[in-house]
């Protein structure tokens with residue numbers, strides 16, 4: 001059994017499949033595991049899945065638990081909304097966690113086993129016949145597998161070759177990310193809370209990671225086009241400061257504290273929902289199947305849901321093709337719903353008049369019931 005891609009999706013699928021009694025091998029293009037220097041939020045739906053895979057202690061040790069999520073008016077700094085996260089465990093059956101992406105990846109690699117990963121293996125071709133799947137790599141090597149799980153991200157080679165040759169489309173949204181040493185920031189940035197300042201076409205979020213040592217900053221802005229050759233690039237804090245000129249003092253203080261070499265800018269790309277994720281012995285998972293904009297923090301969380309359900313389907317099914325069929329039918333509606341809601345989340349959040357959010361709170365993750373899902377228990381027949 002082969003998994004293409006050793007990101008959050010490939011590694012979590014690997015752990016789930018090993019727990020189901022299989023021996024998958026991960027083929028990862030990069031020479032070494034790595035994640036961007038940024039934070040990640042894992043909502044209770046994902047945390048229930050990771051806990052079912054034996055990662056409860058790791059998460060409790062490594063992640064922060066925000067007590068509140070605030071929305072502030074970008075310019076005046078007035079509080080618009082507060083979501084109390086103190087009761088998350090009782091309400092949804094698991095915590096809401098925030099952590100450093102590199103720490104999450106390291107925990108997943110350890111749980112899966114670094115020895116089961118082939119690094120520097122960039123998939124270039126994939127073919128299949130009745131007996132199995134043939135994988136061709138950029139260095140000319142070949143492997144055979146009975147099943148291949150494609151967790152190779154938004155620009156998935158497998159998606160392009162077997163499912164959808166179209167190019168991802170620039171969404172008009174740009175993400176700016178940095179990790180900032182906490183001691184250089186206002187006291188408020190170190191509190192166990194998400195602080196989101198919102199305004200027309202822009203918002204800026206902070207939350208602490210690694211205890212209170214670092215603060216994750218992500219800003220979302222808009223642009224008519226994406227002219228960079230790469231879809232992520234180093235950026236200067238001055239460029240971001242110009243976009244948030246005139247905003248509340250907290251926003252200015254956060255941007256002023258970004259170290260000169262710590263800011264990256266990402267063009268955010270979207271793809272159409274797919275009618276199927278399975279072709280013969282090959283299945284798509286995570287961003288390869290359903291990439292989504294980050295406005296509800298559900299991209300990795302839904303990828304983790306896929307992986308946990310995939311493992312259960314292999315455990316339950318009589319043979320691989322039945323497992324893939326069960327996986328697709330258990331997951332495609334849920335993931336397509338999260339994809340659609342996330343992709344319009346920017347328009348909801350970055351409203352022309354931020355006071356409208358206070359007066360008419362948007363359909364956020366709580367209101368949509370997203371956190372109630374439990375990938376370790378959801379029906380798979």
Ligand SMILES: Cc1cc2nc3c(=O)[nH]c(=O)nc-3n(C[C@H](O)[C@H](O)[C@H](O)COP(=O)(O)OP(=O)(O)OC[C@H]3O[C@@H](n4cnc5c(N)ncnc54)[C@H](O)[C@@H]3O)c2cc1C
Nearest residue numbers: 005007008009029041122123152153175286287299300301
């Ligand atoms: C600004 C921003 C903030 C976000 N914040 C959150 C958040 O707070 N919470 C959340 O849940 N989600 C968040 N997301 C989304 C989340 O990062 C993704 O949904 C998630 O990383 C997808 O995981 P994946 O494993 O499917 O893909 P990826 O993380 O893209 O991993 C794909 C892997 O496949 C490898 N690969 C690619 N091509 C090949 C090939 N040909 N051969 C072999 N290997 C290959 C890559 O090197 C990579 O390791 C955010 C996204 C953005 C852009």
